[in-house]
Amino acid sequence: MSDGSPGSNRGAICSVAYVELRMRMRSTGFWALAAIFSLLTYMALPARSARYAFITAGPHGVFRYDSGFVGMVVGFISSLLFGLIGFFYAHNSLRRDRISPTGEVLAATQLSSTGYILGKYLAVICALTALLASSLVTGVIVQALRGEAGLAWDRLLSSASLLAVPTLLYTAGLGVAGGAIPVRGSGVGLNLLYVAYWFASLWGVMTISVVRTALWVDYTGFTVPSFEVARAYHASTVLGAAPSQLNLLNWPTLSTNLYLMPRLAYVLAGLALPFLSSVWFSRFDPDLSIRVATGRRVKDSR
Numbered sequence: 023m024s025d026g027s028p029g030s031n032r033g034a035i036c037s038v039a040y041v042e043l044r045m046r047m048r049s050t051g052f053w054a055l056a057a058i059f060s061l062l063t064y065m066a067l068p069a070r071s072a073r074y075a076f077i078t079a080g081p082h083g084v085f086r087y088d089s090g091f092v093g094m095v096v097g098f099i100s101s102l103l104f105g106l107i108g109f110f111y112a113h114n115s116l117r118r119d120r121i122s123p124t125g126e127v128l129a130a131t132q133l134s135s136t137g138y139i140l141g142k143y144l145a146v147i148c149a150l151t152a153l154l155a156s157s158l159v160t161g162v163i164v165q166a167l168r169g170e171a172g173l174a175w176d177r178l179l180s181s182a183s184l185l186a187v188p189t190l191l192y193t194a195g196l197g198v199a200g201g202a203i204p205v206r207g208s209g210v211g212l213n214l215l216y217v218a219y220w221f222a223s224l225w226g227v228m229t230i231s232v233v234r235t236a237l238w239v240d241y242t243g244f245t246v247p248s249f250e251v252a253r254a255y256h257a258s259t260v261l262g263a264a265p266s267q268l269n270l271l272n273w274p275t276l277s278t279n280l281y282l283m284p285r286l287a288y289v290l291a292g293l294a295l296p297f298l299s300s301v302w303f304s305r306f307d308p309d310l311s312i313r314v315a316t317g318r319r320v321k322d323s324r
Contacts, residue, residue, distance in 0.1 A: 038141025112197025
């Protein structure tokens with residue numbers, strides 16, 4: 023139980039996160055997702071004999087498999103997948119507790135709503151970070167196998183983090199906020215609403231001609247690599263046929279001045295959403311706590 027002290031609150035948050043994360047790690051679905059992350063990363067770094075290339079500079083050629091390029095691929099794949107699963111990962115976690123006996127057990131404790139929300143958020147972040155790590159490990163292995171450049175951890179991690187981390191934090195925060203809404207049912211409506219938002223984001227970027235404006239719309243970072251190649255080489259193709267002339271180009275360093283502020287905005291939004299969602303979260307009804315603690319289980323009126 024939480025006694026309200028800072029140390030106790032931190033312990034409660036960590037306990038909720040630990041239990042949730044352990045359950046995630048025991049799930050077959052989690053390891054299937056890790057395999058998908060690794061497989062797509064591998065496929066996005068094809069051998070030079072392949073007939074396709076993940077991203078090219080139009081007729082200028084393809085990019086050398088150095089750490090900057092591999093980090094971009096890892097960040098691109100992870101960010102796109104986080105945009106799809108991050109919300110559901112967090113949202114369904116809270117919905118599951120709301121409609122199951124687990125919620126009644128938690129309601130009988132003194133765990134605060136904020137502590138519960140933050141614990142769930144922390145668990146989702148850890149689980150998604152583990153998926154990102156699986157993609158990173160695959161990228162490092164493939165880069166070593168291709169043997170076109172040495173490993174540079176700073177370029178690898180900076181490129182991957184710029185794309186993937188803001189999407190990870192933002193979608194997890196959105197999912198927690200959605201799961202905290204005290205509504206009945208399975209939450210399918212919110213899931214569908216998020217899918218519509220995800221598609222609208224991608225569609226919106228494709229219809230916006232100004233790069234700086236588009237970057238504020240696309241929280242997944244889906245278009246960042248294409249924008250950067252177009253800026254540096256005035257041509258780009260994502261997932262197209264491999265050029266007939268195999269010119270190996272150096273991957274341009276992502277422009278911090280151009281991309282940092284939009285990505286930082288999504289980081290801050292992702293961190294703020296769990297705190298805001300505790301305002302409308304009402305899972306822990308004091309009356310329900312008393313009923314459960316005294317053994318008189320009554321159907322929740324909400």
